[in-house]
Amino acid sequence: MSTTQMMKGILDGCILAIIKNKEVYGYELAEKLEDYGFSNFSEGTIYPLLLRMQKEKLVTSTLKKSTAGPKRKYYRLTENGEQELQNFIERWEILQTNVNHVLAHETKKGKGV
Amino acid sequence: MSTTQMMKGILDGCILAIIKNKEVYGYELAEKLEDYGFSNFSEGTIYPLLLRMQKEKLVTSTLKKSTAGPKRKYYRLTENGEQELQNFIERWEILQTNVNHVLAHETKKGKGV
């Protein structure tokens, strides 16, 4: 059991949520996720994931010049992506409900963290 | 993105939580998890997971006769298992906080489910 495993299938949703608000590029996205508290994850995670999401038509990308390096690839949500984000939110809420229900089963015995 | 992927590393914690309260056997555990709302998962998920947890010394097992079939293997938490359950709860709370923070970023735009 590790934090790694708990991220499976959840990072996707978080990325969709961030992109929805405004165009972002990969490097920037990684920084934002760190700000949100998702630590210890590398570019080896984020770039393959973005490419996968583009292949699934959840996002589109546009190259734009940067002032300080190679071109940035900005991502934007497609309609499919918005739908998928909504699906993720619903699944996440159900998951939270179920897991918290199971844990309440345990913490009711008195183990306030 | 699927429900399957979102379960990674989370099922472990839920199982530990259920076992903590009272000895249960695999088949029974599967039924309980379904009651808690975890649908669509099979014995091919639960038995390998229980064996893995036993190998990691998180649980111990005892065989007991059943009135209606082969022997049942009852599982019980070890001290390591209790510790791991506490670790899981902490990780789960952090994950919830982070993901909900990201989603608030999105839902603030007005999309009440």
Add this chain to the structure above:
DNA sequence: CTCCTTTATCTTGTATTGCAAGGTATATGG
């Protein structure tokens, strides 16, 4: 007794996905 159903466990193989490690490309400054 033999066959079938229900209960209960285990094994094998596959797909998904997070991540470390390492590689490539562009702009600026010495």
Add this chain to the structure above:
DNA sequence: CCATATACCTTGCAATACAAGATAAAGGAG
């Protein structure tokens, strides 16, 4: 030309959920 920072990509590995199928024990029908 070379070093550094920014930015992106590829390869290979490890963890794990699950479908499909095998095994085993007990009770009832014929």
